[in-house]
Amino acid sequence: MTTTRAPALRPGQAASPARGGLRRRLPRRSPWGHPWFLEGFTWLYLIWSLVPIALAVLFSFNNGKSQSVWQGFSWRWYFSDPVNSVLHNPQLHAAVLQTVRLSVYTTAIAVPLGVAFALGINRWRGVLPGGFNFIMLLSFVVPELIFGVAMFFVFTVLFTQVKLGTLAETLALVTWNVSWPAIIVQARLATLGRQYEEAAADLGAGQLETMRRVTLPLLGPAIFASAVLVFSGVIDDFVLVDLLSSNAGNTPMSVLIYSNQRGGNGGPALNALGTIMLVMSLVIAVIGYIGYRWMTRGERGSRVAALTTIAGTD
Amino acid sequence: VVATGQASRPAGAPPAGGAATRRTRPPGRVFWVALAAPGMLWLILLFLVPFYAMLAIAAGQLNVILRSPVPAWNPLAWSRGNLMLVLHDIAGRGAFIGPIIVRTLGYVAIASAVSLLIGYPAAYFVARFAGRRKALFLVLLIAPFWISYMMRMLAWVDLLQNDGYANKVLGWVHIAPVNWLGGNPATVILGLVYGYIPYLILVLYAGLDRIDPALIEAGRDLGLGRTRTFVHVTLPLSRQPILTGMLITVLPMLGDYYTNQMLSGAAGTSMLGNVIDGQLQTPGLQGQGAVLSVLLLLVLLVPMIYYVVATNRSAREAG
Numbered sequence: 001m002t003t004t005r006a007p008a009l010r011p012g013q014a015a016s017p018a019r020g021g022l023r024r025r026l027p028r029r030s031p032w033g034h035p036w037f038l039e040g041f042t043w044l045y046l047i048w049s050l051v052p053i054a055l056a057v058l059f060s061f062n063n064g065k066s067q068s069v070w071q072g073f074s075w076r077w078y079f080s081d082p083v084n085s086v087l088h089n090p091q092l093h094a095a096v097l098q099t100v101r102l103s104v105y106t107t108a109i110a111v112p113l114g115v116a117f118a119l120g121i122n123r124w125r126g127v128l129p130g131g132f133n134f135i136m137l138l139s140f141v142v143p144e145l146i147f148g149v150a151m152f153f154v155f156t157v158l159f160t161q162v163k164l165g166t167l168a169e170t171l172a173l174v175t176w177n178v179s180w181p182a183i184i185v186q187a188r189l190a191t192l193g194r195q196y197e198e199a200a201a202d203l204g205a206g207q208l209e210t211m212r213r214v215t216l217p218l219l220g221p222a223i224f225a226s227a228v229l230v231f232s233g234v235i236d237d238f239v240l241v242d243l244l245s246s247n248a249g250n251t252p253m254s255v256l257i258y259s260n261q262r263g264g265n266g267g268p269a270l271n272a273l274g275t276i277m278l279v280m281s282l283v284i285a286v287i288g289y290i291g292y293r294w295m296t297r298g299e300r301g302s303r304v305a306a307l308t309t310i311a312g313t314d
Numbered sequence: 315v316v317a318t319g320q321a322s323r324p325a326g327a328p329p330a331g332g333a334a335t336r337r338t339r340p341p342g343r344v345f346w347v348a349l350a351a352p353g354m355l356w357l358i359l360l361f362l363v364p365f366y367a368m369l370a371i372a373a374g375q376l377n378v379i380l381r382s383p384v385p386a387w388n389p390l391a392w393s394r395g396n397l398m399l400v401l402h403d404i405a406g407r408g409a410f411i412g413p414i415i416v417r418t419l420g421y422v423a424i425a426s427a428v429s430l431l432i433g434y435p436a437a438y439f440v441a442r443f444a445g446r447r448k449a450l451f452l453v454l455l456i457a458p459f460w461i462s463y464m465m466r467m468l469a470w471v472d473l474l475q476n477d478g479y480a481n482k483v484l485g486w487v488h489i490a491p492v493n494w495l496g497g498n499p500a501t502v503i504l505g506l507v508y509g510y511i512p513y514l515i516l517v518l519y520a521g522l523d524r525i526d527p528a529l530i531e532a533g534r535d536l537g538l539g540r541t542r543t544f545v546h547v548t549l550p551l552s553r554q555p556i557l558t559g560m561l562i563t564v565l566p567m568l569g570d571y572y573t574n575q576m577l578s579g580a581a582g583t584s585m586l587g588n589v590i591d592g593q594l595q596t597p598g599l600q601g602q603g604a605v606l607s608v609l610l611l612l613v614l615l616v617p618m619i620y621y622v623v624a625t626n627r628s629a630r631e632a633g
Contacts, residue, residue, distance in 0.1 A: 038439040045436045046454045049512070053461055055479065056469035067471070068478035113353050120350025124343055132354050137622040139361055141561075143614065145569030145587050149594060149607040150364035157385050158367050175360045178353065187629070207345045236462045238572060243594065257464040261471060262575050271472070274465030281460040303449045311456045311516060 057278065060271035067268055077272040086272050091248050091256065096276060099252040101166065102241070103234040106173040111227045113174065114181030115219065119211075121182075122189050133182075140179040147176065148243040155244070164246040172240045177233050180312065181226035188222035221295040228288030229312050232281050253277050285310065365611075372396055372604035381597035383604070396601040400609070403602070411589055411606070418585040421499070422567045425506035426560055429514050432507070434556070437518035438548070441525075455519065458512040467576040470505060471495065474577070497580030505573040510563040517562055521555020521628075522548075554628060561621045565614060586610065 060078070064071030074080065079087035086092045117136070121129040139147070151172040155162045162168050196218060200210040216223075238254040245251045251259075254277070257270045288310045296306070370385035373392035377384050386392050403411040440451040458466060473480050474494035481491035494501045525548065533543035571587030586606070593603030 035439065035443055038435055038443065042436045042439045042451070045432055046451075049458055049508075050454065052469035052473055052508075053458070053466060056465060056472055059472055066477075067468075068473070068475040113356060116349045117353025120346045120348070120353070124346035124350055129350060129354075132350070132357060134622065135357050135361065136353075137626075138618060139357070141565060141618045141621050143565050143569035143610070145571065145590060146607050146611050146614075147364075149590060149603065150368040151360075152594060153371050153383075153385075153600075153604060154360075154364035154367040157371065157383065158363070171360055175356065178356070182353070207342050232460060236460075238463055239569075242572070243591075254462055254464045257462075257468055258572055258576065261468060262579060266471070270468060274462060274468050277462045278460075278465055281462065285460050304452060307449060307452045307456060308516075308520065311459055 053278070056271050057275045059268055060275045062268045062271075065267055067266055067271060077268045081269075084267065084269050086269060086276065089269065091251075092269060092273060094249055095251055095253045095256040095273065098166070098250055099235055099254075099277070099280075102169055102173060102252055103231045105166075105170045106177055106234045107227055107231045109170070110174045110178045110230050111181050111223065114178040114226065115185050115223055117178070118182045118185035118189065119215070122186050136179050136182050139175060140183070144176070144239040148172070148239045151175075151240065152243045164244050165250040168244045169241050169250065172244055173234055173237060176237070176240060177230045180229045180233065181223065184222045184226045184229075184309075185219055188219055192218055221292055224295060225288065225292055225309050228284055228291075228310060232284045235277055235281050235284070368604050369608055371601055372608045374601060376598060376601055383601045396605045400602050400605040411586075414584060414589055415586055417583075418568065418587075421503055421506060421585060422564055425503050425510070425567060426564050428503070428507050429511045429563060430556065430560065433511050433515045433518055433559070434552075437515045438522055441519050441522035442530075452519075455512070455515055459516065463509055464572075464576070466509065467505060467573060470501075470508065471576060474501060495577060495579075497578050497582050499583055501577045502574045502583045505577040506567055506570065509570075509573055510567060514559045514563045517559035518552070518555050521559070522552055525551050554624065558621060558624055558628075561617055565617065565621075568610065568614065
């Protein structure tokens with residue numbers, strides 16, 4: 001919702017020189033002083049939250065089979081080990097490819113579907129679209145396990161032509177992620193208002209032309225942000241793909257890490273897999289942030305607003 | 315977090331002459347219906363129908379020879395067989411699901427309370443006091459959101475092994491090594507907190523950030539101290555974010571079956587999600603898994619609907 005408005009912006013936060021000047025003349029600083037205890041607590045939380053991950057990344061470079069004792073640096077779990085590296089082990093690299101495949105398929109289907117749904121529901125007011133909007137929002141909060149169980153059953157007893165595997169995984173992931181574009185686009189539509197489209201209509205543009213030349217360009221940042229969220233959401237997904245995968249060929253990285261570690265086949269190769277997921281997600285996040293900032297460059301907004309949008313908060 | 319198009323127009327947007335233009339233009343409703351139709355059809359076929367299939371299997375029978383579930387599509391043919399079996403397992407003699415439900419509720423209650431105790435101060439600090447470093451703090455708070463859940467669990471598996479860093483640190487202060495993995499409830503709760511706290515913090519941050527600083531300054535100007543301003547101004551205003559934040563962590567925790575499998579794997583720490591997952595994988599028990607899922611869904615339907623309505627309302631207020 002902060003795509004353009006940034007209501008959270010407080011005095012002194014905006015970086016513009018005018019604001020800075022105002023700030024110097026009218027100090028808004030709290031007389032209570034800086035809460036050092038809270039800041040220390042926050043840093044402790046951040047260390048607890050991030051250092052274990054940094055160590056897990058480190059152990060993906062371990063020159064040994066241990067995930068807990070450092071035995072020197074090596075690339076063996078990525079590509080030099082002829083048997084167990086991500087590059088050479090067919091299961092491991094199949095998992096990387098499957099994750100990428102599912103992310104691409106799901107984003108390609110869920111984003112257009114969700115954007116069209118949001119536009120239609122938003123403009124066609126009434127009980128029926130309102131009800132479907134509510135169902136879509138429920139799909140956003142239903143526990144993933146329950147939804148996964150429902151999907152498992154529908155593919156095993158009703159739509160039996162859909163075998164468990166890539167197709168079942170993609171269909172479930174699309175339903176699970178379609179609410180991102182649907183919610184974000186509706187929020188953007190609410191902030192845009194309809195005046196641009198009405199102007200286009202007054203100038204003689206038809207509905208399709210208005211859509212193509214006015215509405216969709218205005219929705220660009222929202223569509224882009226939702227694509228980023230869907231893509232990274234699929235990389236991180238575990239429950240649906242765990243319940244709906246059927247063999248090694250359609251098992252993505254998250255499930256492979258889970259089943260191998262649990263089955264006693266742990267090893268730094270799993271850390272390497274996790275690190276690859278992490279790098280993929282971070283690359284997507286950086287692309288998302290830079291792209292979103294670039295697309296909204298003419299608008300009032302801030303780094304903070306772009307960050308919260310790309311994280312799906314707001 | 316969740317907004318719908320029903321949110322009102324922002325204050326800054328000029329009023330559009332809706333009524334005037336609508337008269338000059340055909341309504342074009344078919345166009346919007348056509349746009350919404352694919353999504354609606356998708357939601358029917360791949361959201362509502364699957365839940366009905368789950369219900370039909372829960373109320374269906376078992377093919378004793380194939381050990382596969384036979385769905386009862388017609389409500390008139392619904393059978394109570396699976397439900398009775400499940401209820402017996404929950405509360406009957408030798409019930410094994412009942413204690414697991416109690417354990418699940420205990421773990422989830424402790425984990426969400428701990429998450430709130432850690433998450434609220436951190437979110438409060440970043441929303442109110444981070445100042446110019448807000449973007450930096452936000453990046454660090456958001457980072458775990460972008461890192462796969464399994465990678466984050468794997469990180470703790472590494473740290474908590476018998477020869478791992480956690481026990482090494484304990485060794486420095488001469489505490490005997492602890493067997494963290496393999497059935498330690500504290501480890502499972504730690505995993506739940508670690509896994510879900512980023513979502514809670516983001517919701518809390520968004521809510522706390524929306525509090526008008528003028529209200530807090532008013533508290534200060536009226537002579538309240540820092541603590542009393544917090545208790546009388548900030549805390550009442552953060553009731554809504556706390557509630558929605560708790561929901562967004564409690565709902566998935568109740569269906570979690572992987573955190574304890576990664577960090578413990580022992581039967582003594584299994585949760586409701588493990589029961590459902592196990593029944594789903596076991597021929598002959600799938601109908602009972604469906605019953606448990608339906609029961610869990612029915613229990614959670616009220617908080618789910620509350621969440622959707624509450625976030626809708628706060629989005630409307632913010633817009």
